[in-house]
Amino acid sequence: MVSHSSSVIVRHVRLLATPATILVLVAAVIPLVVLSTTVVRSADIISIWQNPAVQKALVFSLWQALLSTIFTILVGLIATWYLTRYQFRGRQALITLITVSFVLPTVTVGAAFIAVLPSWLHHSTFAIVLAHLFFNISIVVRTVGPRWNSMSDQLIDSARTLGATPLQTWRHVIMPLGKSAIYSSAALTFFMCFTSYGIVTILGGPGLATLDIEIYRRAVQLGDLSGATVLAVAQMLFITIASLIWSRSRSVELMTFRVAAVSQHKPAVVPKLFIGALTIFFLAPLLALSIASIRTGQNWSFSGWKVLLGIQNQRGLQVDIWQALLTSGKYALIASCIALPTGVAATYAFSKNGSTNGRWSSLAILPLSISPVVVGLAILVTYDFAPFEFRSSWFLIPIVHAAIAMPFVVRATLPVVQGIPPDLRSAAATLGASPWRRFCFIEIPLLRPAITTGIAFSMAISLGEFGATSFLTRRESQTLPIVIADLFGKAGVIPRASGMAASLLLVIVTGIIVLSVDRKPHV
Amino acid sequence: MSLVIDNISFSYGDRDILRNFTLQIPPGKTTAVVGPSGSGKSTLLRIIAGLLTPATGTIVLNGYDISRAPTHLRSVGMVFQDNQLFPHLNVYDNVAFGLRMAKVDKRIIAERCQELLNLVGLTEAAKQSVATLSGGEAKRVALARALAPSPQVLLLDEPLTGLDNELHDRLAQDLQRILHATSTTALLVTHLIPEAEVISDAIHHLIDGDQSPQVGIRH
Numbered sequence: 001m002v003s004h005s006s007s008v009i010v011r012h013v014r015l016l017a018t019p020a021t022i023l024v025l026v027a028a029v030i031p032l033v034v035l036s037t038t039v040v041r042s043a044d045i046i047s048i049w050q051n052p053a054v055q056k057a058l059v060f061s062l063w064q065a066l067l068s069t070i071f072t073i074l075v076g077l078i079a080t081w082y083l084t085r086y087q088f089r090g091r092q093a094l095i096t097l098i099t100v101s102f103v104l105p106t107v108t109v110g111a112a113f114i115a116v117l118p119s120w121l122h123h124s125t126f127a128i129v130l131a132h133l134f135f136n137i138s139i140v141v142r143t144v145g146p147r148w149n150s151m152s153d154q155l156i157d158s159a160r161t162l163g164a165t166p167l168q169t170w171r172h173v174i175m176p177l178g179k180s181a182i183y184s185s186a187a188l189t190f191f192m193c194f195t196s197y198g199i200v201t202i203l204g205g206p207g208l209a210t211l212d213i214e215i216y217r218r219a220v221q222l223g224d225l226s227g228a229t230v231l232a233v234a235q236m237l238f239i240t241i242a243s244l245i246w247s248r249s250r251s252v253e254l255m256t257f258r259v260a261a262v263s264q265h266k267p268a269v270v271p272k273l274f275i276g277a278l279t280i281f282f283l284a285p286l287l288a289l290s291i292a293s294i295r296t297g298q299n300w301s302f303s304g305w306k307v308l309l310g311i312q313n314q315r316g317l318q319v320d321i322w323q324a325l326l327t328s329g330k331y332a333l334i335a336s337c338i339a340l341p342t343g344v345a346a347t348y349a350f351s352k353n354g355s356t357n358g359r360w361s362s363l364a365i366l367p368l369s370i371s372p373v374v375v376g377l378a379i380l381v382t383y384d385f386a387p388f389e390f391r392s393s394w395f396l397i398p399i400v401h402a403a404i405a406m407p408f409v410v411r412a413t414l415p416v417v418q419g420i421p422p423d424l425r426s427a428a429a430t431l432g433a434s435p436w437r438r439f440c441f442i443e444i445p446l447l448r449p450a451i452t453t454g455i456a457f458s459m460a461i462s463l464g465e466f467g468a469t470s471f472l473t474r475r476e477s478q479t480l481p482i483v484i485a486d487l488f489g490k491a492g493v494i495p496r497a498s499g500m501a502a503s504l505l506l507v508i509v510t511g512i513i514v515l516s517v518d519r520k521p522h523v
Numbered sequence: 524m525s526l527v528i529d530n531i532s533f534s535y536g537d538r539d540i541l542r543n544f545t546l547q548i549p550p551g552k553t554t555a556v557v558g559p560s561g562s563g564k565s566t567l568l569r570i571i572a573g574l575l576t577p578a579t580g581t582i583v584l585n586g587y588d589i590s591r592a593p594t595h596l597r598s599v600g601m602v603f604q605d606n607q608l609f610p611h612l613n614v615y616d617n618v619a620f621g622l623r624m625a626k627v628d629k630r631i632i633a634e635r636c637q638e639l640l641n642l643v644g645l646t647e648a649a650k651q652s653v654a655t656l657s658g659g660e661a662k663r664v665a666l667a668r669a670l671a672p673s674p675q676v677l678l679l680d681e682p683l684t685g686l687d688n689e690l691h692d693r694l695a696q697d698l699q700r701i702l703h704a705t706s707t708t709a710l711l712v713t714h715l716i717p718e719a720e721v722i723s724d725a726i727h728h729l730i731d732g733d734q735s736p737q738v739g740i741r742h
Contacts, residue, residue, distance in 0.1 A: 154607045157574050160594035161601040162621035163672055168595075172620070176611045 017349035019342040020406060027403035031378030036233045039381055041226040048227045057214035064125055064200075064210070065193035068132035072189050073182065075133060076140025079278055081174075083141060084149045086267040088275060095141075097282045100511050102138035103457060105464025105481045106198025108503035109135050111488065112285035113203055115292035115500060123205030131199045134285065136189045143185040146415075147178045187246050191239055195371035198466040198481070202488060211235050212373045212467065219377050220471075229381070232374040239371075286507060293501035296493040304497025308505075319483060319498065325509070328463050328480045331398040332513075336458035338402035343409025343454060344447070350410065351417045375400060376471030394477045397469055401462035408461060409454035416450040417443075456514045463510050480506045525550045526571070526676045526708060531580035533566055540566045544580070546727060548676070551706040553699075555719035558729035564712035565604070567729070568678045571710065572599050584675055595624070600674030604681045606665040608653040614640070614664050615649040621672035639667040642701055659690045666698065670705060677702070677709040683718060695721040 048054055083095060101109070113131045114122055121127050151174070159169045175182070197212040204213070211231055219228035267275065296303050306312035308321050379400065383390040390396055424442060433441065444451075466481040473482050480502065487499035526548040533541045540563040548554045558564050569575040571582055573594035581590045589597050600621075608617050615636055622632045640646045643663035648656070656664060662682060669677055682698065683691050699722045702709050713719050719726050 152607065154603050154605070155609065157569075157572070157594070158601065158603055158607040159609075159620070159624075160574070161572050161597075161599055161678075162668065163595045163598075163624040164620075165595050165624075168624050172624070173609060177609075179611075 014349065016345040018345075020346035020349070023338065023342050023399070023403050023406060027379070027400050028375055031375065031382035032233070032236060034382040035229050035378040039225045040229050040233075044226045044230050048230045051227075053209075053217075054211075054214055054227075054231065057209045057211050060208060061194050061210040061212075064128055064132075064208075065190050065196075067125070068129045068136070068193040069186055069190040071129055072133050072136045072193075073140060073186050075278075076137045076185070076189075077144065077178075077182065078274060079137060080141045080144045080148060082267065082271045082275055084145050086271055086275075088267050088272070090279070094275070094279055094282070096515065097279070098138050098141055100514050101134055101282060102136070102142075103460035103464060103514060104135070104510060105466060105484075105503075105506050106135065106196070107202055107466050107481050107484050107488075108289070108464070108506050109285070110199045110202025111292075111484065111500060111503040112289040112507075113199075116285045116288035123203065123207055125208065127203045128196070128200055128208065131203055132189075132193045132196065134282065135199065136192055139188050139192070140182075140185045143188070144178045144181040147181040148174070151177055183246075187243070191243070194239070195235070195373075197371070197373050198485075201485065212371050215371075215377065216373050216470070219380075225381065228377060232371070232377055235371060236374060286504075289500055289504050289507065293497055293504050296497050301497070303494050304499075304501045307494055308498045308501045319487070319502075320478075321480075321483065321502065321505070323476075324478050324480045324483045325505075327477055328509075331401055331479060332459040332462040334395075334398035335401035335405055335462035336455050338399065339405040339409050339458040340451065340454055342402070343406045343458075344413055344451065346406065347410050347413040347417050351414060372400075372404060372465060372467030372469075373471070375403075376468035379468070380471050392474060394474070397472050397477070397479075398462065400468045400472065401465050402458070404465060404468070405458035405461040408457040412453040412457065413447060413450040416447055420446055456516075459513050460510045463506065463513070480509075525585060526710065527581075527583040528567075528571065529581045529583065531567070531570060531577045531582070533563070533570060533575065533577045541570075541577070544729075546710075548708055548710055548725075550708055552725065553702050553707075553709040553711060553723040554725045554727065555711040555713060555723035556727045556729050557713055557716055557719050559714055562729045564714075564729055565680055568601065568680050568710065568712055571676070571678060572601050573597050598672075598675040599678060600669035600672065600676070601678040602662075602665050602669045602680065602682045604684055606661045608656075608661060608664055608668070610653060612653070613649070614645065614651050614653060614656070617653060617664055618667045618671050620668060625672060635671055636667075639671055642670075642704070643667045643697075658686055659694060662686070662694060663697075666701065670701075670707065675708065677707050679709060679711040679713075679722075681713050682711070683713075691718070692721075698722050 049058075079098075083091065109131050113127055113134070117127055117130075155177075156169055156173060159173045164172060194210070195212050196210055197216070200208060200210050200213055204210075209217070212235075215228045215231050215235075218224040218231070293304050294300055294302055303312060308319055310319070310321065379396060383393075383396065420443065463479075464481060465479075466485065469479055469482060470485070473479060478486075484499055484502045484506065487495045487502060526546075528544060528546040531541055531544040532539070544563075544567060546554065546556070556564055556567060566575060570577050573589070573592060577590075581588055583589070584597070584599070589599075609620065612620065618636045618639055619632050622635060627635075636649070637646070640649055643666055645660060645663055645667070648660060648664075653661065653664065666682070679698075683694055686694060695718055701707075702722070709723075711719060711723050716726070
């Protein structure tokens, strides 16, 4: 057997983490350090917590995140079980739908729920929890799914032959075997909901705000940069410490995007009903979005689309949708070009000796839970001094998008890299393949599906990124999510219809990219 | 504790796996069904365990028709081909699993597990993770686990597959001794006639779902 040290990939394993480290340093760490050391007034460190709005935002962030996590895990586990154990018509389509929902821009998810829910539920915690469920169920399905999928039917059969009832089998076999994956998905869901910005911006209305929204409000609307920074750093520290404590006591499960599906069972009545309800839950908001885009008040009208596409003029409403589409496309392309090589290199650094280093795994989960709003604010403050006056430069946006998307590339490629048997490289070596040729002819072809998934997800994340972009965008470089948020911020039925139309456009563009590159996402 | 399998038929789609299979196992005896791969042996065991539903036929255990009973209420123990030990539980907890499901008193569970681990020669391995067991040890744990709840009938699905010759022969002898010592009514399916000859009291052949007459009886 050829040792790992002879592989070109593993020989320079530490150096491979360099691009990822630089990216994370430039886009997150340095700005966060600068932010916390420059603008904070020492008095604010204590006094800001006495502010009623801050207290309210903190309590709301915690409790809506807790509620959303419990709800998402409950529904997500049932969905995961049925999707991994049963074969039914439309199963692949439902998996795709759930996958796409995870990368949908948060503002469009918010808009879709505005469209589907009755108006009395619009600015409610219920609406937020429901949207978080829609958005995050994919985390549970894709983290716990591979675990349960690899569990043999006979293991469950053996529990049954030992006298376990279906409930006992769940409690003593199925749940314990998925335990670490369930904990990991719960942690990630909680962090995603705790730092939720786009969804709460739209569905929370003026009354309900998370800490992220309060940070944005303080920094942009009140000009209280010091207070906003104290909150941002506190949130960062809370998430970092919580992640580390969580990952120290448990093995961290990665979210995977490609695992072969093996399911032969045909669902009975209850699973069928659940699957039907789940399909409606995922389709209804998108259908409602389509309908709302052609409704102006009580009438059917294409005015929203016409204004959006520049066919019809509306006073006080100037939207350059083509420019926004072009800008979004450009950023998505650049972000994926940065995120892909950086992420793949980092994957090899993480998978040293064929097993994932625990600390590295927990670091891989961390960027997903750092609030993009905090990153945006930090960059705005940091790159404002000569010779680093980049705050108005457009290229900062795709760099930040790449930093946010990179963990997804790692998550897509890591299980594949780890799954390559060392003997495969050895076999190639005994057939005369040099380390470089082994990489090109063995590893790259095996990694290809994961790479395409990584590209699709990077592009989708960049297309939908809202939190950081809302800080960094300029009038001439507005992305589609910013245009959508602007439209929803304007009064009147036509801006609302245009906002719905723009949201639908973003869903379509995102869906096309994800489906064209990553045609068969598996659970 | 006799097991009567009467006129069982089973098919996957158009393909008949078992055709009118009938078998009677006397109390405390081990019967073997021998046949090549794909002959329907494992299907037969899964039907008896309630993991598959036959198209026709009945299964009567100890005078009771269990054909429609759910698996966990059948009192049927099973040793799977690849053991299927629970990876998150240690050796002791694997053996105790069935007793815990039946909510047996902790003290009795401890005694019973000790007794069974003694019987299979693994007393020292009680706290060991099942991942660290050798092939032979894992088979012994699987057997102890299946015997622990004192099932009325034990089903053995190619229980000695994958072992080297020496270990295979030794475990076959041990298995015969344990089944005899515990007076367990058992049904063994295997593709190896010599294995069946060592372990069982009677042998039946199964070829492509069809049963040939009983070919050998010991004792």
